[in-house]
Amino acid sequence: MTLADLAMPALRDSRLDGLPVAIIGAGPIGLAAAAQLHERGIDFVVYEAGATVASSMASWGHIRLFSPWEFLIDPAARRILVTTGWQEPETARLPTGSELVESYLLPLAATDALAPHIVTGATVEAVSRQGMDRTRSTGRDSTPFVLRMLHADGTHDEVLARAVIDASGTYATPNSLGSSGLDPLGLPAVADRVSHALPDVLGTDRMRFAGRHVTVVGAGHSAANTLLNLAELARQEPGTSVTWAIRNRSAVRVLGSADDELQARASLGARVQQLVEAGEITVIDRFEIASLEDAAGRIRVIGTRDGNHFETDVIVNAAGFRPNLDLLREIRLNLDDIVEAPRALAPLIDPNVHSCGTVEPHGFAELQQPEPNFFIAGMKSYGRAPTFLLATGYEQVRSIAAWLAGDETSARAVQLTLPATGVCSTSSTAGCC
Structure with a gap:
């Protein structure tokens, strides 16, 4: 698929009117997507499986990140936070996971811009189209997405969305200990x-x-x-x-x-x-x-x-992580055969060629799937490749938000400056360095 093949999103069909963009995951990338959509005036809801935002990151909060604060704060999130009197941490300091959550993500989630739109204790078990499995094509791009939810109290329901950004990460789905990729016998x-x-x-x-x-x-x-x-x-x-x-x-x-x-x-x-x-x-x-x-x-x-x-x-x-694709069985995906990243992105992040700092800037065009208005972003977009940096994910969701807003010029103007790096890990620090 080339840029010329991509049409602007059909988000104004009558069946889609009034529906929000669904964001799966309230980690750094999911909240950055929310901030970007807020600035664009696009309604959204963030669904987080944990009891609080950034629950996966909090579970390894004792680990110190490789990147300084300079590269860890999304620009749109920063613009929202400064209106609240928030004090930005010293840019050169390296935070722990807990410090990133407590000094940045929790204050961001508590802002008036984001708080009313975040639902915690809500696990997205499956995504599909309303009344359409993956085999049906007619009218697909104008049919709402349906997300089946499992709530903390054990109840299920379904919610509708006009677009979906899956930023659910990979920490909850580790690679197998077995050399075959399967769980070891016993x-x-x-x-x-x-x-x-x-x-x-x-x-x-x-x-x-x-x-x-x-x-x-x-x-x-x-x-x-x-x-x-x-x-x-x-x-x-x-x-x-x-x-x-x-x-x-x-x-x-x-x-x-x-x-x-x-x-x-x-x-x-x-x-x-x-x-x-x-x-x-x-x-x-x-x-x-x-x-x-x-x-x-x-x-x-x-x-x-x-x-x-x-x-x-x-x-x-500590053998690394892989994306959970089970919830996307009814979504049309085009993923690389090896690393399970979006096919257009995979050559840019091949860990045999690229380190974190040599990955080219990329946005909606590399992340868009055959399923119209469905995007995989953040660490999950890298599949099994370990070369992800938060700054890369922030630029991904900036581009996606611009695309969903109909701002094609901004969506295509993908730019990113990363620190020069050596060889990245084969198992990055929970997908966040």
Whole structure:
């Protein structure tokens, strides 16, 4: 699909009149989309599965981001916030996830511009067209979207929308521990001893890991952050030991580059390497997981090579994330066969070619799907690629909002300045660096 093939959105059909744009997810990108639509005078509703906005980010709030505040605030959101007397954080400082939520996202969600339009505790289970499955074409672009909702009290209902921006992220859908991409055989028997990425091992999750043999699986920045915290825990809690299991000979991507302007990220790999060399972290390389077994309360991790196994007490799955596409079964999508990103975007974000800072600016044209007025934005738009930066997502939704407003000139004028980077992670920090 080329730019010439794209027609302006049909949002003024009588069946669409009065309907809002539905935004799935109240994280940084979903709230930025809301701010951009507000400035355009377009009605919207944001649906957030968590009890509060940015619930996924709050769950890894102990992690410090790689980007300084300068790159973490959406321009439209900033313009809304300054009218409330909000004080912008120091631009050069690196916030934690919790600081980003508390100092930026919660104040933004509480503004008069956004608060009346945010629904929390509302999980979007499916998206379709009203009375039309994906096989029916006649009148499709003038038929409202229908979103099936599961609310916190267990009830279901359906809501209508004239357009949809899916900014639901990927943190809730981690990649499998299995080298095949499938869950390892035997996982249900030991699932209670397998942790999601980025546990708070020095804080709320401390007792789960203290005094135990912990294995981190994955070779990206999520793994590196957890390894650093586990090494500190091992110094504080006798009996704690740390193993790092990776599929390749070395974790090349997490070692970073001297050219990386995000110094917090550039130093991460070096710090992990120092711990490996000091014997504080044991590395098992070229290990691919085939199955897991309960071994008298421990986990026996069995590799794909005969007789290749080891035992551990707890596993941290830091193998990256993937988009949840189940809710979009009735939506017509055109996704790349490899990374599951929008097909026009995939060549621009291929992690074998691009780092976070070398991704070209892109907007509605690369994100638009065969389903008219449906967009995947933010980390979810990158599919399984780990090279996402918040600033990139902010420009995505600025372009989408302009397109939905009928401002074709602004929608196509996609511009973005990012810090120069080295090689990005194979598993970015919860999709937000």
